[in-house]
Amino acid sequence: xxxxxxxxxxxxxxxxxxxxxxxxxxxxxxxxxxxxxxxxxxxxxxxxxxxxxxxxxxxxxxxxxxxxxxxxxxxxxxxxxxxxxxxxxxxxxxx
Amino acid sequence: xxxxxxxxxxxxxxxxxxxxxxxxxxxxxxxxxxxxxxxxxxxxxxxxxxxxxxxxxxxxxxxxxxxxxxxxxxxxxxxxxxxxxxxxxxxxxxxxxxxxxxxxxxxxxxxxxxxxxxxxxxxxxxxxxxxxxxxxxxxxxxxxxxxxxxxxxxxxxxxxxxxxxxxxxxxxxxxxxxxxxxxxxxxxxxxxxxxxxx
Numbered sequence: 001x002x003x004x005x006x007x008x009x010x011x012x013x014x015x016x017x018x019x020x021x022x023x024x025x026x027x028x029x030x031x032x033x034x035x036x037x038x039x040x041x042x043x044x045x046x047x048x049x050x051x052x053x054x055x056x057x058x059x060x061x062x063x064x065x066x067x068x069x070x071x072x073x074x075x076x077x078x079x080x081x082x083x084x085x086x087x088x089x090x091x092x093x094x095x
Numbered sequence: 096x097x098x099x100x101x102x103x104x105x106x107x108x109x110x111x112x113x114x115x116x117x118x119x120x121x122x123x124x125x126x127x128x129x130x131x132x133x134x135x136x137x138x139x140x141x142x143x144x145x146x147x148x149x150x151x152x153x154x155x156x157x158x159x160x161x162x163x164x165x166x167x168x169x170x171x172x173x174x175x176x177x178x179x180x181x182x183x184x185x186x187x188x189x190x191x192x193x194x195x196x197x198x199x200x201x202x203x204x205x206x207x208x209x210x211x212x213x214x215x216x217x218x219x220x221x222x223x224x225x226x227x228x229x230x231x232x233x234x235x236x237x238x239x240x241x242x243x244x245x246x247x248x249x250x251x252x253x254x255x256x257x258x259x260x261x262x263x264x265x266x267x268x269x270x271x272x273x274x275x276x277x278x279x280x281x282x283x284x285x286x287x288x289x290x291x292x293x
Contacts, residue, residue, distance in 0.1 A: 005186055007177055014170040021162055024285055028155060028292045037293050045285040049278045056173040056274045059119075062106065069119050076123035080130030087134045 013055030020044045020051075103180050104263035111264040118268045122275050129279050132231045136287065139223040146221040149228075149291035152212055158288045161204050162280065168197035169277035176270045184258055187266070188250060194273065195246045198239055205236050228287070235283060238276055245269055 024044040027037040053059045059069050106112050140149060175190035209229070212218075219229050249269050252262050 004181065005174065005178055005183075010170065010173050010177060013173070014166070017166050017170075018163070021159075021166065021284075024289055025159075027289050034293070037290070041285045041289060045281055048281045052169065052274050052278050056169060057271055062112075062115075065112070065116055068116060072119055072123045073126075076126040079127050083127070083130050084134040084137065087138055091138050 009055055013051050016051055017048055020048050103267070104258065104260055105267040107260050111260060114264060115268060118271055122271065125275065129234070132234055133282065133286065136227040136231050139227045140291070142223040144222040146225060147215060147217045149224065152215060152217050153288055153291045155288070155292060157204050157208055158284060161201050162284045164197050164201045164204070165277050165280050168194045168201070169274050171197065172270050172273045176267055179258060179263060179266055182258060184253065187258070188253060191246060191250050191253070191266070195243055195250070198243050198246070202236060202239055202243070205232065231283065231287065235276065235279055242273055242276060245272070
């Protein structure tokens with residue numbers, strides 16, 4: 001019954017997400033450079049999102065629709081990144 | 096009712112399959128919506144004028160609690176769908192209920208946070224930093240609030256109709272929404288709070 005209600009994939013995903021949160025906390029609790037901190041935050045956040053996407057949202061479960069969903073998400077993420085970094089580039093970073 | 100795992104109930108008919116794809120497209124638009132709010136914050140977060148700064152108002156503990164609560168609710172939401180796919184209505188309802196309670200707890204802490212900020216003198220009108228922070232957090236909080244109402248409505252339907260193609264489809268789509276809100280929160284936690292406290 002426990003195994004039926006708590007599948008190993010979901011439990012692993014959950015534990016993994018908790019560990020990633022603790023790793024992200026390092027940037028506050030240890031003394032590190034800004035670059036190092038950002039590298040840690042970007043990596044943990046992106047891995048967290050990927051864990052949710054595959055382990056909980058099952059983005060890859062439908063053979064027929066898988067590619068449609070991938071293209072949709074990649075498109076949204078690319079537009080987001082261009083918007084965010086384009087704005088930072090023109091408005092914040094003094095180049 | 097035993098359901099074949101290779102073809103979940105919520106995918107059984109063509110229309111429901113398209114509803115799921117359609118919802119993913121909506122989530123794509125939501126990603127871009129939150130991206131614009133994030134970029135507004137990133138651009139303006141140092142513009143505090145004579146008001147309080149991020150370092151003045153951010154406190155790690157309540158935010159960390161919010162993070163763990165939301166991560167756990169995302170997990171229980173996944174368990175609800177897993178139970179649903181095996182036709183186990185009772186655990187589905189229990190996990191959905193726990194998910195929504197955790198969501199309510201998250202919202203409670205967030206409201207308390209807002210109350211504290213305003214009490215300390217950081218309001219929507221204080222500075223560009225304050226405005227962009229409240230709009231970003233508020234939009235996420237409003238999504239969670241909507242998710243709570245939506246989840247309650249789905250639980251009522253599950254109770255009334257049991258598991259069928261329609262209710263399974265609605266529950267699955269709700270779970271996508273809930274996991275998505277968790278992802279958005281992770282980005283707020285990392286790039287607003289942790290970065291601000293760094």
